[in-house]
Amino acid sequence: FSADFREHAMMHLIAELFERHDRDRFEVHAFSFGPTAPDPMRERVMRSFEEFHEASTLGDAEVAALAREIGIDIAVDLAGFTHGARPGILAARAAPVQVNYIGFPGTLASPFIDYVIADDVVIPAEARGDFGEAVARLPNCYLPNTSWQPLAPPSLDRAAAGLPDDGLVFCSFNNTFKITPDVFAVWMRILQRVRRSVLWLIEASAAAVANLRREAERQGIAGERIVFAPRTHRDEHLRRHALADLFVDTFHYGAHTTASDALRAGLPVLTLRGGTFASRVAASLDRCVGLDDLVVAGAAQYEEQAVALDADRGRLAGLREGLAAVLPTTPLFDTAGFARDIEHLYARLHARRLAGLAPAD
Numbered sequence: 608f609s610a611d612f613r614e615h616a617m618m619h620l621i622a623e624l625f626e627r628h629d630r631d632r633f634e635v636h637a638f639s640f641g642p643t644a645p646d647p648m649r650e651r652v653m654r655s656f657e658e659f660h661e662a663s664t665l666g667d668a669e670v671a672a673l674a675r676e677i678g679i680d681i682a683v684d685l686a687g688f689t690h691g692a693r694p695g696i697l698a699a700r701a702a703p704v705q706v707n708y709i710g711f712p713g714t715l716a717s718p719f720i721d722y723v724i725a726d727d728v729v730i731p732a733e734a735r736g737d738f739g740e741a742v743a744r745l746p747n748c749y750l751p752n753t754s755w756q757p758l759a760p761p762s763l764d765r766a767a768a769g770l771p772d773d774g775l776v777f778c779s780f781n782n783t784f785k786i787t788p789d790v791f792a793v794w795m796r797i798l799q800r801v802r803r804s805v806l807w808l809i810e811a812s813a814a815a816v817a818n819l820r821r822e823a824e825r826q827g828i829a830g831e832r833i834v835f836a837p838r839t840h841r842d843e844h845l846r847r848h849a850l851a852d853l854f855v856d857t858f859h860y861g862a863h864t865t866a867s868d869a870l871r872a873g874l875p876v877l878t879l880r881g882g883t884f885a886s887r888v889a890a891s892l893d894r895c896v897g898l899d900d901l902v903v904a905g906a907a908q909y910e911e912q913a914v915a916l917d918a919d920r921g922r923l924a925g926l927r928e929g930l931a932a933v934l935p936t937t938p939l940f941d942t943a944g945f946a947r948d949i950e951h952l953y954a955r956l957h958a959r960r961l962a963g964l965a966p967a968d
Contacts, residue, residue, distance in 0.1 A: 608684050610641030610691030613649045616864040624751045625655035627946035638662045667695030674701035687711020712885040714738040721966040725749050728891035741966040747938040748895040755940035761846040769834045774803030778851035783811040785857040795826040801917045810835035848872030860885045866892050875926045877901045895939040
């Protein structure tokens with residue numbers, strides 16, 4: 608159930624999972640209540656389901672009734688409380704088991720949502736009380752991904768991308784609305800301490816570019832040390848990560864798809880494991896590829912880690928080499944294995960319901 612069966616960051620993560628489901632055991636339906644304009648991703652996902660139900664013109668109760676009539680056993684809500692969401696569908700009980708997954712990185716705190724799919728990093732034991740749903744944990748990272756494929760080198764060199772040839776490039780391709788004053792202040796201190804370094808951000812609006820550069824200068828950093836990457840097609844975007852040295856995550860709403868992209872491109876991710884699901888996703892991704900040393904507990908550690916990696920370029924090179932070595936075999940990019948893991952979870956949820964048992968972790 609989603610508003611985003613289209614060109615959307617989440618679909619780049621999950622589209623292959625739809626295609627990999629075992630059709631001898633599962634019949635997979637889509638209930639779409641988002642935009643209907645055609646695009647290549649929408650066309651791809653439409654082909655990956657037994658049935659693709661266009662539900663945007665139906666009321667919530669009608670969609671739920673349709674799902675019940677079809678006999679859906681598990682309703683997987685990919686929207687949560689995000690743009691275009693239709694929680695009223697699940698409130699009307701579309702299926703006997705209803706699951707919160709991917710779209711909303713937190714609890715829906717709703718009595719009609721039975722489970723949230725997670726892992727033991729994004730929902731550690733000490734955070735269990737923050738969730739109204741029963742927690743269904745996957746054995747590795749909860750976030751799906753496309754299968755591993757090597758990337759071609761970037762089409763631009765550093766100079767053409769506006770980056771220094773010999774300075775450290777700290778990259779954060781998160782959406783600019785995730786950049787809060789506290790993380791930006793830490794980034795500015797890092798730039799002060801690491802000579803000739805730059806911060807490479809994604810280009811958003813002209814206002815955001817001007818505001819970020821102005822704030823950098825207010826904190827004593829020359830505005831040109833904030834370099835903005837123009838938006839481009841996905842393949843080129845993935846390839847240009849190779850020009851950076853270290854991905855630096857935001858604090859409160861961290862990188863999800865964006866961190867997956869960086870790791871896929873061989874770029875290590877420095878992240879702060881925060882107090883919410885949304886701030887712990889990159890920590891889960893790092894664990895899956897053996898970069899636990901780049902997961903820190905506080906802003907001071909984060910700053911010191913970034914500065915230390917500049918001082919010890921050999922260690923930074925070693926982290927990159929180690930990441931490159933595990934990428935072809937990491938569970939993070941083994942979509943076939945991920946499909947079997949989540950199917951095993953679905954089967955357990957279904958069996959529990961058939962046994963008349965209430966949802967449980």
